[in-house]
Amino acid sequence: MEIYHKKQNLNQFVKELKAQKLSLGLVPTMGALHDGHLSLIKKALENNDRVAISIFVNPTQFDNKDDLKKYPRTLESDVELLKTVSNDIVVYAPTVEDVYGDNVASVNYTFDGLEHAMEGKFRHGHFDGVGTIVKRLFEIVQPDNAYFGEKDFQQLMIIKKLVEKHNIPVNVVGCPIHREKDGLAMSSRNTRLKPEYRNASPFIYKTLLAAKEKFGTKSANTVTEWVEKQFENHELLKLEYFTIADTQTLKTVKRKSKDKTYRAFIAVYADDIRLIDNIALN
Template identity: 35%
Template sequence: MQICFTTESLRQALNGERHKGNTIAVVPTMGNLHAGHIKLVHTANELADITVATIFVNPMQFGRNEDLDKYPRTPDADINKLTQAGCDYLFTPPVSEIYPDGLDRHTVVTVPGISERYCGASRPGHFDGVATVVSKLFNLVQPDHAVFGLKDYQQFQVIRKMTLDLRFPITLTGVATEREPSGLAMSSRNGYLSSDEKITAAQLYRTLQDTAKNVAATGNHFRQLESDAVRQLQKEGLRPDYFSICDAHTLEPADDDTHRHPGQKLVILAAAYIGNTRLIDNLELTLTA
């Protein structure tokens, strides 16, 4: 695996691959890689001739009171995992390479509407940071494919809309969430949790599963089911940020007043705190008659 630290070295290497006629897939990450990330790399290997992983802890998507400084960084372990997974290139630039004039003077990409609810409301500016850095990575790598995990479901939909709106000639692929045996979604932030807290955290996914079953059983009582889920999370020792049953494509709240349409796709989005650690998860479901 070749490691590139600058945009110039990355572009030079990838221009050579394109000259050979190779297709390229990119897997953007912030490092501290786990099995979920490696699954993305394996998917990219299947989609294209060349896989480029990126590791960049993007300061633009962190708020002032968030965990940028203590976000886990494990470069040596990440390099070993990517090498074993068959990744061809790693792009891991310093902040000065991505934002040479600083954050305050950098162009910002904003995706209106879909980025404003849920994590967008709880973390103002977060998705501007995501859209900005991903659009920059798309421009630098110029991939044929881009692979993202669906644990960050809203993020995937924001990037999907940005890709369509800006006419990036890139095929996006979302990969299902990898989970611990308990059901807890794999996340770099799980490292902040104690063993007991991980047991509690697994209740987030169980509550998503219970709510999905209740949607199937009770019909269009979405707001009541959301309230019930929030109470259940609080009872289990979590501090809910949001819990919402939404249209899977637009992320608009599912409407209690509309008729059920067999085949309609919904997603339940949830975020909750355990202590100071914020975890997100989701569950897709398809309505039946």
């Protein structure tokens, strides 16, 4: 397994791959790999001759400096885990300087309003940082296909919009949410949960499933109020937001329409760890 820390070395690998007319898939990650990441990698391996994994904790998408500082960095164990999957993987694990040079800053993007809902409302500048790093990775790695999990559904939609607006020749593939046996959406942040909060956290998915069932017969407002009430008296979990939105525009639903698809989105604090999840409603 090749590990590249400098883009110029990775560029040579990509150049040779293109000369052989072999396809390349990319799975961008911030490391602390888990089975959710591996499901994306396995999907990429099915559809491409070679797969590149980027492992890079991107500073420009963190609105909370403490969260950036505490984010797990486990490159050595990540590489060992990747070795159990395939030898057709290359790793790009750059320094901040290799990606950004002397200018560690986000580009200001507009994503036709997708960036203003949910995560964008609560994490100032987050999607500028996401757009900046993803566009940069696409330029460096030059993949044919790129794979993103639906746990970050809003991010997935924004990356598709980024590709569309900037005419980037990459096929963006969304992959299903990978869950723990108790329903908790897999996340690198889960490793930081204290035991009592980890034990409480499956309540999030359980609530989403109940909301989906209610959405079949109740209005979006009624379901939203019900979810908010479930968290009001919860001893450990604090609801930041719950929203039912149109999957295309990500705008909050006021009145249901039979010809549209909807998704429920949620963000919850378990102590100081922020957990997000979502579920398709129809």
